[in-house]
Amino acid sequence: MTTVIFSHGQESGPWGTKIRAMAECVKNLGCKVDSIDYQGIADPTERVAKLVSECGHIDDRLILVGSSMGGHVATAAAAELGAAGLFVLAPAYYMEGYESLTPVPPSIPICIVHGWNDDIVPVENSIRFAQSCSATLHLVDGDHRLTGNIDEINEYLRFFITTTSE
Template identity: 50%
Template sequence: MQVIFSHGKESGPWGSKIQQLASTAKQLGCTVDSIDYQDTMDPDLRVERLCQRLSNEDPQQTILVGSSMGGFVALQSADRFAVRACFVLAPAIYMPGYEHRAPQQRLPNLAIVHGWQDDIIPVNHSIRFATEQRCELHLVDDDHRLMTSLAQIDRWFAQFLERQLA
C-alpha cells in the first residue's frame, strides 16, 4: 500500500505533520511519497499534478493524505480516481476561489480531522462535508496548523491505516 501526501498552500512536502504521519505509515509497511506543489498556488494545477501521478498507480493500493489546500487536492483527486482511502486535515472545501466545492460522489474510507479554533478554514465546512459524506470526523481543540493535536492525530491515522491494511 502506498500513501501519497499533499501539503498545504504555504507549507512544503516534508513539513512536520507530513513527517510524523509518513513515519507512522512506514512503520505499518506502507511506501510513502509527498508531492511538491511549492511552484504553484493554483489548486486546480495541484489537483492535475496529483491526478497525473495517480494515472500511473493502482488506485486501490493508494491512500491520499492532505492538509488544508492539500486536503482539497486529495479530495478532488479521490473524486476522480477510486483510491483506497483518504485522510484529510482541515481540508479547504467550500472556500471562495476554489472552482470545485467538494466531491460530488460519496468517497468510501474517508476521515476528516479539523480544529475548533481554525481561523483559516471554518470548522463548519468539515462538519457539513462529513455530514454529506457520512464519514469519520474528528474535531479537536486546536487551530489550523493542528500541531497541538498532532500526537492524537497520528494515533487516529495509525488506526485508520490499520483498517485499510486489514
C-alpha cells in the first residue's frame, strides 16, 4: 500500500483546491491520503518536526508531496521518514536570505513542477536544485499557485507514483 502525505504552503491550508485535486487523483490509484495542517506554524523547522512526528509511524510506501514551503518541508523530512519519493510544486529552495536552510536533496526519486511565471519562488531555484540531484523537472506555463495547471500536475503526479519503484 502507498500513503501520500501532502504539505501545504505558508499562505494556504491542508485541503486547498490543489491538494484536494491531487488527493482525488492519488485516491483513484488506490493510495491512502492525508494532509498535514501547518496553519499557525511559520517556522519551517517546526513544520518539519510536525511532519516527522505525524508520519513517523507510517509503515506503507510513503510519497511526500509539498507545495512552496511545503515542498521545502517535505524535502527536509524525506530521508528521516524513509520516503520512497518526493513530488514538489514551486518548492521554496534557495530563498533570498535563507539559502543555507535549503535541504540536502534526499537520495530518492524527486519530481519538481514549477511555473515559469512564478513571482514568489524564482524558477531558477528549482532548476538549480534539480541539477544538483538529477531530479525530474517540469516547467509549466503557470504562476506560483499553479491553480491553472491542476490537470497537468495530476498527470505528472500519477506518472510519478505509478513509476516510482516500491
